[in-house]
Amino acid sequence: MTIHDDPYAGTTETPEGPVFNVTGQDWDTIDVEGIEGDHLVVNMGPQHPSTHGVLRLILEIDGEQILGARAGIGYLHTGIEKNMEYRTWTQGVTFCTRMDYVAPFFNEAVYCAAVEKLLGITDDIPERAQIIRVMMLELNRVSSHLVAIATGGMELGALTVMTCGFRDREIILNLFETITGLRMNHAYIRPGGVALDLPEGALDQLRDSVALLRKRLPEYAALCNANPIFMGRLKNVGHLDLAGCLALGVTGPPLRATGYDWDLRKKRPYFGYETYDFEVITREEPDAYGRFRIRLDEMAESLKIVEQCIDRLAATEGQPVMVADRKIAWPSQLSVGADGQGNSPEHIRHIMGESMEALIHHFKLVTEGFRVPAGQAYVEIESPKGVIGCHAVSDGGTRPYRAHFRDPSFVNLQSVSAMCEGGMLSDVIVAVASVDPVMGGVDR
Amino acid sequence: MSDDATPTGADPKPTDADRTQDPSHETQNELERSEAHDLEIVEVREGSFGVHGTGDTTGFGGLRRPVIMPGAATPPFGGWYDDVAQRLAAGDGLTDAIEKVVIDRGEITFFIRREQLAATARHLRDDPQLRFEFCASVSGVHFPNETGRELHVLYELTSMTHNRHIRLEVVAPDADPHIPSVVPTYPTADWHEREVWDMFGVVFDGHPALTRILMPDDWPGHPQRKDYPLGGIPVEFKGGTIDPPDERRSYS
Numbered sequence: 001m002t003i004h005d006d007p008y009a010g011t012t013e014t015p016e017g018p019v020f021n022v023t024g025q026d027w028d029t030i031d032v033e034g035i036e037g038d039h040l041v042v043n044m045g046p047q048h049p050s051t052h053g054v055l056r057l058i059l060e061i062d063g064e065q066i067l068g069a070r071a072g073i074g075y076l077h078t079g080i081e082k083n084m085e086y087r088t089w090t091q092g093v094t095f096c097t098r099m100d101y102v103a104p105f106f107n108e109a110v111y112c113a114a115v116e117k118l119l120g121i122t123d124d125i126p127e128r129a130q131i132i133r134v135m136m137l138e139l140n141r142v143s144s145h146l147v148a149i150a151t152g153g154m155e156l157g158a159l160t161v162m163t164c165g166f167r168d169r170e171i172i173l174n175l176f177e178t179i180t181g182l183r184m185n186h187a188y189i190r191p192g193g194v195a196l197d198l199p200e201g202a203l204d205q206l207r208d209s210v211a212l213l214r215k216r217l218p219e220y221a222a223l224c225n226a227n228p229i230f231m232g233r234l235k236n237v238g239h240l241d242l243a244g245c246l247a248l249g250v251t252g253p254p255l256r257a258t259g260y261d262w263d264l265r266k267k268r269p270y271f272g273y274e275t276y277d278f279e280v281i282t283r284e285e286p287d288a289y290g291r292f293r294i295r296l297d298e299m300a301e302s303l304k305i306v307e308q309c310i311d312r313l314a315a316t317e318g319q320p321v322m323v324a325d326r327k328i329a330w331p332s333q334l335s336v337g338a339d340g341q342g343n344s345p346e347h348i349r350h351i352m353g354e355s356m357e358a359l360i361h362h363f364k365l366v367t368e369g370f371r372v373p374a375g376q377a378y379v380e381i382e383s384p385k386g387v388i389g390c391h392a393v394s395d396g397g398t399r400p401y402r403a404h405f406r407d408p409s410f411v412n413l414q415s416v417s418a419m420c421e422g423g424m425l426s427d428v429i430v431a432v433a434s435v436d437p438v439m440g441g442v443d444r
Numbered sequence: 445m446s447d448d449a450t451p452t453g454a455d456p457k458p459t460d461a462d463r464t465q466d467p468s469h470e471t472q473n474e475l476e477r478s479e480a481h482d483l484e485i486v487e488v489r490e491g492s493f494g495v496h497g498t499g500d501t502t503g504f505g506g507l508r509r510p511v512i513m514p515g516a517a518t519p520p521f522g523g524w525y526d527d528v529a530q531r532l533a534a535g536d537g538l539t540d541a542i543e544k545v546v547i548d549r550g551e552i553t554f555f556i557r558r559e560q561l562a563a564t565a566r567h568l569r570d571d572p573q574l575r576f577e578f579c580a581s582v583s584g585v586h587f588p589n590e591t592g593r594e595l596h597v598l599y600e601l602t603s604m605t606h607n608r609h610i611r612l613e614v615v616a617p618d619a620d621p622h623i624p625s626v627v628p629t630y631p632t633a634d635w636h637e638r639e640v641w642d643m644f645g646v647v648f649d650g651h652p653a654l655t656r657i658l659m660p661d662d663w664p665g666h667p668q669r670k671d672y673p674l675g676g677i678p679v680e681f682k683g684g685t686i687d688p689p690d691e692r693r694s695y696s
Contacts, residue, residue, distance in 0.1 A: 074658040082668055086689035117549055246577050246604075249632025260604075267607055368695045375514050375548050378600050378611060380580065389581050389600065395487070395511045398695045402668075406581035406600070414635050443658055 039067065044428070046075045052151065052432065053439035057416070061425060069420040069428065071413055076443040084403045088369030089115050090330060092400055094187040096390075099405060100441030101184055102147050105140040106383035107441075108189040109133055111403070113270060114392040115191040117377040119370075121323055128319040129193035130272045135206075135309035136179070136188065137271075137381075138302040142213065143172040144384035144436075145295040145302075149220060152292070152433035156233050161224065168216050171209050178202055181334075193322035196334045198313065206310050210303055217299055225293070234289035238419040238431030241286050248418065249411045252386025253298070254435060256282045257290035264382040271381075276305050288434035295436075298384075328370050331362040369398040385409050385436055405444060409437040487511040487589040514548035521545065524608060525552050531574055535567035546613075553598075553611040561614050562624040562650070568601060568610075569629050576601040576610065579626070582636035584644040586669045594618040595646055599626065599633075616646065625650040643668035 012019050017037075020030045045056040054075035060068035080099055084092040096111045097104040116122045150165020173183045179202055180188040180195070188195050224230045240250065242258040255262055263280040265273040281297040283290040322329040335344035351359040374396040380389040386408030393402040412435045419431040489509045520526050525547065532554065533539055541560040546553040556564050568576040580600040588594055599612040616623050625648040626633045637648040638657040645666035648654055656663060665672055674688040686692075 074656075074660070077658040079667065086694075120549065247631045249579060249630070262604060267604075268609075374512055376551075376553075376585075376598075377549050378551065378581075378609075380602075380609075387580060391581065391583050391598065391600070393585050396509065402583075402585045404581070404583035406583075410635065411632060414632065 038062065046072070052437055055413070055432070055437065055439055055442075057428065057432070059420075059425070059428065064425045066420050066423050066425060066428060069417045071416055073410075073413065073439070073442050076439045078444070080444045081403050081405065084400050086399065088398050089191055089372055089400060090369055092403060093190055094185075096403070096405065097185050097187050098440065099444050100383070100385070100388075100407060100409060100438045102438045102440075103140050103144040103384050104184055104186055105133075105136045105189060106381065106388050107405070108187065109137055109271070110379055110381045110383075110388050110390040110405070111392070112189050112191050113381065114377050114379040114390040114403075115372065117379055118372045118375060118392055118394050119191070119328065120373070121192065121325065121328065124323050124325070125193055126320045126323065127272075128197075128313070128316045129321040129323075131309050131312045131316065132194050132198065132321060133189055133271050134273065134276070135306055135313070136176075136194075138305045138309070139172050139175060141302045141384045142299045142306075143169045145299050146172075148295055148384070148433070148436040149292065152430075152436070153224075155429045155433050156230070158224075158230065161220070164216075164219060164223075168213060171212060175202075175206060175209055178205055190322075190330055192325070192328050192330070193320070195330070197321045199335075203310060203314055206306070210306055210310070213299075213303060217296070217303070220296055225296075231289060233430055234287065234292060234434075235285075236287050236289075237423065237427045238288045238291075238434045239286055240415055240419055244415070244418055245286075248415045250386065250415050252382075252384070252408055252412065253291045253294045254286070254412060254415070255386070256280070256294050258286040259284045264380055264387060268380070270379075276308050278302075278305050288430050291434045295384075326361070327365075331358075331365050371396060371398055380406070383408055385438070385441075386412055405441075407441040407444065409435075409439070409441040410444075413437045413442055484513045484515045485510045486513050486587055514546050516544040517547040519545075521547055521552065524606075528552070528574060528608070528610060529554070531571060532564065532568065535563070535571065538564055538567060551609070551611060553613050555613045555615070558614045558616055558623050561612070562626060562629070564612070565599070565601075565626040565629045568612075574603065575605040576603045576608075578602040578604055579630035579632050579636075580609075582626075582633050582640060584640040584646060584668065586644055586671075588618075588670045590615075592617045595621055595644060597623055597640055597644075597646055621645055622647045622649055624648070625654075627651055642666065645669065 012021065022030065040061050042059045042061060043056060044059055046054040048055075056072035056075065058070045058072055059066055078098075080095050084095050087095065092111060092115075093108050096107045099107045113122070116125065146165045146169040150162045150169070153159070153161025153165065176186065177183050179198055180186040182188075240248075240254060240258075242255075242260055244250070245255045245258055245260075251262065259282050261280045261282045264270070265278075266280055278301045281294050281301060283294055285293070331347075333344045333347045334342065351362050372394040374394050376391065376393040378389060378391045380387050382388075387406070388408050389406030391402075391404040391406070392400055395401040416428075416432055416435060419435075420428045423431070487510070489511065490507065519529065521529060529542065529545060533542060535541070538560060541556055541564050543555040543557050546555070568574050578601070580602050581598075582600075583598050585596040585598065586594060587596065593615040595616045595618060597614045597616070599614075600609070601612065602609050614623055621644075623646055625637055627637065627648075628650065634652070635657060637651050638654060640646050641648060641651075641654050642656045642659050643666055655661065659667065674690050
């Protein structure tokens with residue numbers, strides 16, 4: 001196809017004057033003589049290395065100044081919410097963990113909390129399961145913030161920040177692999193508890209990893225905090241004050257960067273967060289630099305919580321990790337073998353060789369699932385990116401009638417327009433990175 | 445999830461009987477609940493696991509299971525629920541804005557008449573004793589069997605000032621799927637309402653640019669509706685094909 005056959009090229013007349021459409025390699029076809037003004041509408045994305053996946057920004061620019069910015073999303077829509085309506089309540093975890101793939105435990109946790117609220121078993125979850133959940137969530141918060149800082153640095157050209165960030169995230173992914181058998185998409189937190197207890201030696205590896213992270217996290221502060229180039233790129237970029245945040249529904253680090261300490265772990269505690277000792281980080285710098293510093297400090301607070309979890313896990317060795325109600329608890333015990341995660345050999349021996357009733361019970365729960373009393377519930381927890389919410393509706397059946405997720409990336413991304421307009425083109429990248437959207441969560 | 449924000453006594457915690465797993469007891473227990481809490485039957489399902497009509501020797505075809513949603517609560521609701529309900533009704537022209545109040549699982553839901561939604565939202569945000577300044581989420585649910593009330597749109601509102609959370613629920617019939625937009629009050633609802641339009645076909649009157657957001661611009665239909673055909677890929681195996689997920693046998 002030559003450029004002259006391209007239906008998107010050519011000139012169109014509009015009330016505001018002629019609009020020239022160029023699609024690449026055809027700039028020479030435009031006669032610039034006699035054209036007043038030079039507003040360009042440029043698609044940044046959906047394939048652009050610094051737009052966090054498949055985000056498409058439609059920018060109206062005058063030279064390098066942004067006159068208008070709109071975000072086009074939906075390129076990663078996979079129908080997760082619709083798919084969940086045709087699977088059992090437990091299988092739903094496997095779907096929703098894939099939404100915000102950088103922070104999968106938060107998707108699982110908020111969904112399970114909503115299912116547990118519908119079942120009315122929120123207070124029956126064993127203590128050890130809650131401790132494991134909190135620990136996994138906080139480790140995941142660190143790994144998510146590391147990705148935010150790493151990719152944000154890479155987009156500025158600070159490649160060392162990127163290599164350090166992914167190096168340290170690897171430590172946490174190794175922990176996840178030890179505990180859940182998978183590095184991502186764990187489906188580990190289940191309605192009623194968690195899929196399996198910690199394997200042998202996990203606590204030692206946890207202690208070593210936390211100690212290593214404690215040593216390495218200050219490296220980011222040393223490298224970036226007072227770095228003049230870094231500050232020059234981040235300070236006063238992507239400004240959004242408290243009123244703007246509330247109007248646009250922005251939560252998480254961008255909200256706390258305005259000085260408002262809205263953190264659901266403190267404001268509406270869940271999973272026993274009220275029993276842990278940690279601080280909510282705020283700053284009076286509502287720009288990209290403030291958000292970066294908040295993420296940095298929050299990682300240290302998360303490690304503090306993880307250390308408390310490790311002590312509690314050592315003290316609760318051998319306690320159950322799944323709700324006592326056998327009509328809800330997943331019957332199949334999983335184990336992590338040399339070749340990955342699978343059913344534990346003891347459980348297979350029990351249902352196949354010892355007890356017919358156990359086999360029936362296993363079969364009914366795994367194929368049919370449990371019934372959830374009709375009604376609806378909405379649960380919010382604090383994810384690394386902001387408030388993640390799950391609205392689950394049951395019709396009394398074995399599958400969700402409707403599951404909807406309020407993903408923080410989806411909401412926070414709306415604010416990119418307000419952050420970018422009037423600024424420079426190069427600052428768009430910084431503003432988007434400071435919001436830290438993950439398109440898997442935005443598009444679901 | 446927070447206990448300190450929930451007034452005591454407002455939440456009838458489901459008992460063990462409500463969580464029964466055996467489908468044959470389901471109807472009985474559900475009906476007992478309905479007497480206790482004035483629940484609402486929105487649909488009656490018949491048969492189970494795809495068994496319908498004659499030729500059924502299993503007995504499953506005779507199962508009847510009403511889908512009963514929690515019903516309306518009567519005042520006093522307890523704790524701050526009453527304060528919010530009274531303050532809400534005290535707004536300008538909002539005396540009959542509340543259609544009913546449902547309290548279930550520690551959450552309060554105000555069913556708002558759709559023509560008064562915009563004024564209600566503005567009052568909820570601006571009244572100093574209400575101050576629901578944060579609209580967390582807008583989502584939709586489709587109940588094809590609730591004649592005249594098929595489309596439900598839900599607004600999750602948080603008051604950060606008072607640390608409270610409420611839900612507004614607005615219903616519209618399939619034949620007239622119009623609901624006023626709350627974007628003038630909550631700019632964050634912009635993308636949420638576009639998503640509900642995209643997924644359910646609810647038209648938000650007054651929205652600045654109601655276009656599809658997740659599906660392609662030229663997509664036909666609204667995928668999250670229950671009557672949306674799921675299709676299905678014909679996988680041939682010895683002459684058999686696999687039905688779409690909504691037409692397969694299921695326990696629900």
